[in-house]
Amino acid sequence: MLVVVHEDYGAMSKKGAEIIASRIRRKPNLVLGLATGSTPVGLYKEIIRLHKSEGLDFSKVITFNLDEYIGIPPEHDQSYHYFMRENLFKDININPSNVHVPHAMFGDLNISSFETDPKIVQFCEWYENEIKKYGGIDIQVLGIGGNGHIAFNEPGSSLGSRTRIKTLTEKTVKDNSRFFKSVKEVPRYAITMGVGTIMEARELLLLANGDGKADAVKAAVEGPITAMCPASALQLHQKAIILTDKKAAAKLSAEFVTYG
Numbered sequence: 001m002l003v004v005v006h007e008d009y010g011a012m013s014k015k016g017a018e019i020i021a022s023r024i025r026r027k028p029n030l031v032l033g034l035a036t037g038s039t040p041v042g043l044y045k046e047i048i049r050l051h052k053s054e055g056l057d058f059s060k061v062i063t064f065n066l067d068e069y070i071g072i073p074p075e076h077d078q079s080y081h082y083f084m085r086e087n088l089f090k091d092i093n094i095n096p097s098n099v100h101v102p103h104a105m106f107g108d109l110n111i112s113s114f115e116t117d118p119k120i121v122q123f124c125e126w127y128e129n130e131i132k133k134y135g136g137i138d139i140q141v142l143g144i145g146g147n148g149h150i151a152f153n154e155p156g157s158s159l160g161s162r163t164r165i166k167t168l169t170e171k172t173v174k175d176n177s178r179f180f181k182s183v184k185e186v187p188r189y190a191i192t193m194g195v196g197t198i199m200e201a202r203e204l205l206l207l208a209n210g211d212g213k214a215d216a217v218k219a220a221v222e223g224p225i226t227a228m229c230p231a232s233a234l235q236l237h238q239k240a241i242i243l244t245d246k247k248a249a250a251k252l253s254a255e256f257v258t259y260g
């Protein structure tokens, strides 16, 4: 695992975009895993700049997003479909038919049996097969939750888990309530790639910034590999890069980091 600490959010985002751009230049039909949340916004801005000023070409790039809230329509301004359109897709030359964001409108769900709801199970299997059909994800962008989650794999998620429905923890609901009018509006369920799905990507690129991520980054990098910190699974990955700003790296032991 390579941990590279940057002066600030801007430098971290620029480095992340450079890494992605280099992979697209090497393989124009790159299968790119994408993440939502506030962390990758700067990375996406920099990618858009590289597209507009240096002609970084997305015409053959295939994308797969990590997750989506259940029950929020794609046109809702807090859906991850909307986030990706607004923060990236509308400003690059991606072919809409190459974009995959999990579907999350399944009508009324029975909370006591949703994990076996055939509509959801079928969709999740389809999503996994679609990733395989394109040869697997070449590089997956990740954020990290303050509780160590990756995508919506909350603490306790099996490190072998696949795409499925997950219940969000109270911490995640609270963390994400800043994007909604009130905490009551935050969805409680999501479709998410599993930790096992994520670990099959050939390369992982996790970004973390701000004080609020320092404990989670320390647990992921230096703690035991445990389902209680799903990001700690990255320690088992052959090619995982963690980019941080100084604040998110503040609790790491100096010997584990390099400086970008």
Ligand code: PGA
Pocket: 036, 037, 038, 039, 040, 143, 144, 145, 146, 149, 150, 151
């Ligand atoms: P954030 O979320 O980028 O909005 O901090 C990251 C995550 O929860 O994975």
